[in-house]
């Protein structure tokens with residue numbers, strides 16, 4: 033099954049939001065409206081750079097009601113694998129890019145009695161579109177947004193102007209911190225908590241919520257962690273009889289794609305289950321980095337999520 | 353393809369229905385081999401050959417006008433056929449957009465959509481409608497958006513909300529169903545509403561199908577075929593109306609089975625919806641009598657073999673028990689034992 | 700319609716104290732009192748616990764006195780199921796995230812309590828159900844939309860439309876009832892064999 037039907041876009045504007053974050057405005061090359069989307073969506077941007085192709089997920093941050101263009105924010109990560117540097121250094125107004133249709137792996141619960149959104153730093157990006165959805169609906173909501181110094185303050189000020197009391201800002205440079213324990217301790221039944229920020233923040237928020245008795249079904253997060261690096265290994269594809277080398281800083285999925293294999297994926301972060309492949313043979317161990325496989329799956333050693341997981345072996349044989 | 357509608361067809365007594373030779377050839381015959389068992393037979397809902405029922409994502413055929421009228425009759429004479437839970441309003445608008453934009457793009461001679469921001473004008477020539485409304489404001493339509501637009505389509509529509517790792521049947525327009533109840537099943541999750549289906553759960557079909565659907569992407573719809581048999585060209589075979597259609601089954605004889613027994617195929621297509629992140633599940637029924645079917649010799653032979661070897665649990669589930677032997681006896685005359693080439697195509 | 704083995708019945712478990720919760724609300728009806736008596740000794744003294752109970756039941760099993768004698772700090776005994784469900788609604792309205800709901804009783808009562816809980820968006824990881832007592836079912840007639848309680852046979856006469864209904868193992872949480880559909884539609888008078896007793 034062909035997995036991804038993409039949209040051709042052109043960069044219409046680039047804006048510095050902070051010294052590290054650029055906002056890109058994307059329009060359809062063929063003109064006209066882009067597909068509608070819901071708050072919490074991301075698109076996968078395909079960046080073809082020389083010998084390497086990057087596919088990075090970025091949240092859509094504009095209003096789901098404005099479909100002339102999409103907006104994404106990209107934070108430059110000098111230590112990263114190069115996708116964000118590509119966007120910062122090589123993409124200019126007029127650059128053509130390929131993006132996926134919007135995908136929502138961080139949806140709002142429609143049956144919540146109250147929604148609490150927590151954002152940290154650049155994690156505010158999916159939340160902007162979520163707030164757009166929420167402010168058009170009947171459910172009570174509030175946002176707690178923590179950032180450092182003037183960086184991102186612009187998002188915060190803009191949000192408080194529009195939504196008043198519902199938005200609370202915390203400037204960590206000024207020593208302001210979200211008091212998670214108090215926040216989660218007094219919420220009515222049917223409240224849902226959404227956290228988007230550095231993983232430390234998610235851990236802290238969820239730990240507080242669990243300590244206050246919150247069940248997992250009310251806790252939501254989205255993490256676009258880049259695939260972890262490791263050591264190089266070789267993959268053999270049993271059905272298509274191909275052999276592919278996975279380098280140390282490449283993910284297994286990226287290596288397959290680089291070899292021209294149309295492997296399935298959606299989230300590229302180990303969360304959605306779409307990319308699951310069956311292991312036929314292995315002369316070492318699997319390093320699972322996903323949130324998808326069950327404990328039994330892992331023990332069986334017969335499944336791998338190539339978007340984030342890899343193997344410590346000489347040769348891995350996959351059923352493909 | 354130029355479609356000549358047959359507006360005076362009737363899907364309830366007195367019945368009046370038939371397929372033109374062209375309609376028979378484009379019928380989505382579901383069996384690609386001589387036996388049938390459940391599988392995750394899901395494939396991308398990609399455009400098929402010109403004139404086929406897969407040419408466009410939403411098919412309109414010669415029965416369109418009559419099937420829309422059948423729906424009006426069902427809605428007027430029975431209750432609980434259209435239901436939507438309150439949190440599904442965004443999804444309702446998504447479905448309205450999906451249907452109007454596809455039909456106007458693919459059948460411009462019949463349908464026209466003019467969009468000026470949120471001000472929309474929808475022209476449906478076969479049904480003689482010309483409506484202007486504000487997208488997003490239900491008060492500007494005569495019915496809720498899902499009801500309004502599905503009254504102008506063939507087949508049933510279910511809208512599934514996605515939450516907690518499951519899909520929930522939270523809205524629908526269901527007037528042509530094969531013995532399941534929207535009113536009873538509304539609010540159920542994927543496993544619950546498939547509870548009555550035998551064998552498939554043991555085969556792991558639902559687990560895999562659920563996983564696949566949860567990952568359904570915008571712009572990448574999928575489809576599958578399902579089938580059953582119906583006595584008379586009757587669309588409303590709901591549990592609610594069982595007292596009306598149940599007796600049909602007991603009146604089947606060798607003389608009338610060729611005309612009374614119909615293969616009923618459901619072309620099921622699923623789309624991810626953009627604003628609501630819900631999924632719409634369209635279940636479009638096609639009916640063809642056995643007599644029409646045997647005009648395609650390959651299909652006649654294959655139907656005989658599939659029905660003969662069908663698993664007993666499926667015979668019971670599909671309600672074929674009372675007349676299967678009669679149908680087999682009739683079909684036997686059209687099965688000379690020659691091999692049928694694989695695939696569903698007519699020859 | 701005459702499909703014998705539909706398998707979408709609710710699955711029940713034995714109530715067990717869930718230490719991940721902060722507040723614990725036990726709701727019992729009739730024989731469900733047995734479940735409350737059984738878990739009582741395993742409840743930590745420090746836990747914040749409320750109990751709602753009604754002795755009203757088909758089996759006549761009223762454990763109000765036994766429950767009153769085992770030292771709950773907050774126990775409310777009500778005379779009818781309706782009153783107990785009303786009280787549940789009021790308590791949930793005031794409840795905070797971190798609450799766990801435990802329901803024990805007849806299938807009909809559990810279903811009705813779940814309908815109340817759904818209004819507060821309680822998910823399966825916040826709710827436990829234990830079936831105790833009568834296996835009688837609430838049956839929804841798909842033809843006339845009448846529900847009737849306390850059905851103990853596979854075939855039942857519908858109080859709304861007078862048809863003989865075949866009771867299927869297909870359960871709707873929204874309606875809190877099993878599905879009933881005409882049993883002899885194909886050949887009037889030709890009914891499947893009558894069986895007594897569910898569960």
Ligand code: FES
Pocket residue numbers: 296297298299300301302303304305306307308322324337338339340
């Ligand atoms: S692509 Fe989602 S888990 Fe790998």
